[in-house]
Amino acid sequence: MAGNGHRRLRTASVFFGLDGIVLGLFGRKALAQDAGLSGAPADKPAFSGVALAYNVSSQVAVDETIAFAERCGATLVKPGEAVFWGGYSGYFADPEGHLWEVAYNPFSPLDEHGHMTLPE
Template sequence: MSMITLGVEDLNRSVAFYQNGLGFPRQGDEENVAFFNLNGTWLGLYGREALAEDAQVSAEGSGFNSFAIAHNVHSEQEVEAVMQTALDAGAELVKKPQKVFWGGFSGYFKDPDGHLWEVAYNPFTWIGPAD
């Protein structure tokens, strides 16, 4: 089982974004960390400074982090709907959902801490749990 852990500036704001805004199911109610079960992986939220300290790296940094988290859905309409849900919850639009060079449909947003998320529909291969 894998888990993606994001360092966040304001844990309460990020929990509200992911739990209330995007509807991710939170597991437990720990005070200084939050976990969400995402059908095959986990998302963890942890204070940016504390996560950097744990990894023994500097917490300073900005710009592109060299990765994006992808959320795959079943249709172009679902890409649009998920993107709107994220924007309504406070995400920043980076790339409007559109047809892409490889034949799919996707768009990008940033969460409140600037983490880059792609919302994508791949008509050729389903990437997700079995239906």
């Protein structure tokens, strides 16, 4: 327990490189907290515990991608912002309510094909 009486959420994650894509697994509470959702049924969109992530090449590209998604009918969930791990990300929900993260990770640059690379 932290001194203020709140529990600290585990932010452990694991990443698997899968031939051009990366599968990242996070704890449900940590992911909900990162997206600014509580995971409760009252959340709009309802948080299912799953988010798809789209990695881009810059902070500007995060904001541009989220703005494009909004113009196409998505709902802004959390605007792009600097995050604790040193990158920049934001969230939107597509018209069916699926949660998407758009992220820039300076520690895992995109390769020449636009695929995320994992540090060695």
